[in-house]
Amino acid sequence: MTPTLAELVDTARVVALPMNTRFRGVDTREAVLFEGPQGWAEFSPFTEYDDGEAATWLAAAIDFAWRLQPAPRRERIPVNATIPAVEASRVAEVLARFDGCRTAKVKVAERGQRLADDVARVRAIREAMGPEGRIRVDANGGWNVDEAEHAIHALAEFDLEYAEQPCASVPELAELRRRVAYMGIPIAADESVRKAADPLAVARAGAADLLVIKAQPLGGVRRALAIVAEAGLPAVVSSALDTGVGLAQGAALAASLPELDHDCGLGTASLFADDVADARPAGGTVSVARVTPDAAALDRLAASAERRQWWLERLERCHALLAESD
Structure with missing residues (x-):
């Protein structure tokens, strides 16, 4: 089952990470992070990707945050x-x-x-x-x-x-x-x-x-x-x-x-x-251990209000696509 949009938004943090060197045309990497029953996950399709492609990235994030993962074979x-x-x-x-x-x-x-x-x-x-x-x-x-x-x-x-x-x-x-x-x-x-x-x-x-x-x-x-x-x-x-x-x-x-x-x-x-x-x-x-983001880093790297809104609207559209396919 896909969690509700409210469940995703409740813990969602939109961050903007500065890069040491421009890479793949990117100087700052933006992402939405949210927490589920299994821990934190990331939704960060590149900005040029359409919603259909981006929805697959959201499915991956939800799977990682809401479901147990396969047993690791190495540490x-x-x-x-x-x-x-x-x-x-x-x-x-x-x-x-x-x-x-x-x-x-x-x-x-x-x-x-x-x-x-x-x-x-x-x-x-x-x-x-x-x-x-x-x-x-x-x-x-x-x-x-x-x-x-x-x-x-x-x-x-x-x-x-x-x-x-x-x-x-x-x-x-x-x-x-x-x-x-x-x-x-x-x-x-x-x-x-x-x-x-x-x-x-x-x-x-x-x-x-x-x-x-x-x-x-x-x-x-x-x-x-x-x-x-x-x-x-x-x-x-x-x-x-x-x-x-x-x-x-x-x-x-x-x-x-x-x-x-x-x-x-x-x-x-x-x-x-x-x-x-x-x-x-x-x-x-x-x-291979799961990662919990540092609270101070989440605050320090928080995206602007405008960019946060852009990402949350994108999250909503991609969530709707996943909900339709359930």
């Missing part, structure tokens, strides 16, 4: 550092915020930048991490097939762990995977899973070697686990640029996977200048 989750599309000279500064992380995910294909910028950034990371560090790149679907093939070839010298969502569509991913197979660089699918009407299409098409899964966009831990099981591919759990509260749901998902062969993208609390709870990685890992 801590190894995580990667996340490097925005910064200049190469800033790489060491960003890496320093990710205590003990042995893997770095690097944003590439940023609008307004060139492949040379990506190569310089990845080279700086390889130099900083040494030969044993793992590097994966994430293009967020920013290349066409030819561009992706050229870019992966240019970046291959840095011993990539995998390339995440190099192209936007499933057919493009399948074609690219065929073209770069000789290089031995796996292709990972993110948007082709979490934003797809059919999240299993990429697996059926043989278009990816592994899946990047996120708890909120996929409707919660159980639904994400079911997608991974049916896809039959290895999975990496990643953040949707969540607050410390939302990261706890991602950690619960990672803790529940039968196999966890890759470091997860759940260290993104280090991208924030302030947060509702300290969820930054320590020794390259994060805890």
